[in-house]
Amino acid sequence: MSHTSSPASRADVNSRVTAEIITAIEQGTGEWRAPWFHNGSSIARPTNVASGKRYRGINTLALWAAGFAAGYGDGLWGTYKQWQEAGAQVREGERSTTIVLWREIQASRPADSNDDADDGHRRMFARVFSVFNVAQVDGYERPPSPVLPENERLAHAEAFISNLGIKTEFGGPEAYYRPSADTVFMPDFASFRDPASFYGVWLHENGHASGAKHRIDRDLSGRFGSAAYAAEECCVEILSGLVLADLGIAHHPRPDHAAYVASWLKVLKDDPKAIFTAASKAQQAADWMHAQQPQAEEMAA
Template sequence: MAAKDRADVYTRVTAEIIAAIEQGAGEWHASWFHNGTSVARPTNVASGKGYRGINTVALWGAAMANGYSDGLWGTYRQWQDSGAQVRKGERSTTVVLWKQIASSEPAGGDDSDDGGHRRMFARAFSVFNVAQVDGYEQPPVQVLPESERLAHADEFIVNLGIKAVFGGAEAYYLPSSDTVFMPDFASFRDAASFYGVWIHESGHASGSKHRLDRDLSGRFGSAAYAAEECCVEILSGLVLADLGIAHHPRADHAAYIASWIEVLKDDPRAIFTAASKAQQAADWMHAQQPARHEQAA
């Protein structure tokens, strides 16, 4: 693919991502079936919903302290209802459920329908990790067959010269060792998701000092971190289009970017800056390919 043609594709893909964000991109979900490790979001066994706020922190801490490798939690009764039994002697972890209740006191100017004002009521629950119970069967996880791998995409990413380690439950780039860590191919929903995530994490690696030298020092939740996440997720959409894997941005690209763009709301040009850096990273990736690859693309 010629540089001009790539530029046209990049302009179109970026425009589609921005349009999807403006229309409401929805909620982002990880594209691999991870096993709920302690660094993943803790989830309730009965509702299937993730814990929120301080409960997330409390359950992370308990999982790490006790070496739990799964983020599934429930009360004693919830485990019983699921056909499992909490083992005798296991110690629980406390979470708090906040509910809004109507007060019988005068409203004091509040125009709520019940004539009173609303207060928050906290109730503590004792929960146990799935590692503390017997008799619980995890639902079967779909396995993506190796036959779905795409040789040209594997070759493209390997040519970047970025070390990758597979087999964990999370996807991330570790600057200190200049290594990308990825779940196995089999744990992804489809091939496009696998290559999209691998390109995303390799995109972070492209920003290291000995490559494109982007600012990778931002802490989680900061504007610098958000800008980098937006950059590499746009990059993922661009390169997937280059490789003919996804000719249009996948919904998860826009949803992921939208989850970070709120942090950058004070900078109306943030998305365009991120797109510019993404195009620079995509050009760098193409520059790492053998000449024969460029001719065939």
């Protein structure tokens, strides 16, 4: 089976993938979750041992700072009781870290009040908790994460990405591209949910690298959370969907792609053309990736 496609058919794929992502966004995509198994091991991503959920807001910063200051290598935290319920015991003499959880409550109104509005009758109150890091407890064994077997690697996708000539380092807890080192960093293949997730994320990060000055020279200077950063994220996630379809790995955009693009479109809500601009830049990057393949050189010759 051939995994190459003509420019015309790629243009058709571009239109279809973009249209399907837009449709999925309009129907509601749910919350995006990283497609590799997060077990809370990153100290920069504090996670609660009982719920498995990430801490949010100021608590993230508080636990991040406390973890780094104490030299902890793991981002798993819990209250004394939560560690007990997990079968572990906080060691005697260990100092806790304080976090705050805010709750909204409905305040009672006078019985003779004729005001039907809720304005002014909802109040926030804070509950303070003391938490301990997994490094401060004994007897805790992290549940084993599922493992994606090596025999599910896809040779044609490996070759396609290898031909891009972009350095990748595996083994960390996060996926990202570092422009200063011109290097993609990826979790191991074994930690992904399925092969399509692995190649989709790898293509996404190579998509960022395609924008480097010595390649396509796309603006990569946007700060996290800015419109420029959001536009770049939308671009490379659509690119990932396009190339997965080109390679025959996922013939339609996966829910992950639509949810991820939707999460960034909120930043671009004042620009109705944002997704079409991102799709155009994605096609440019996809064309660059295809141009790096040996078949492209043979056809040009």
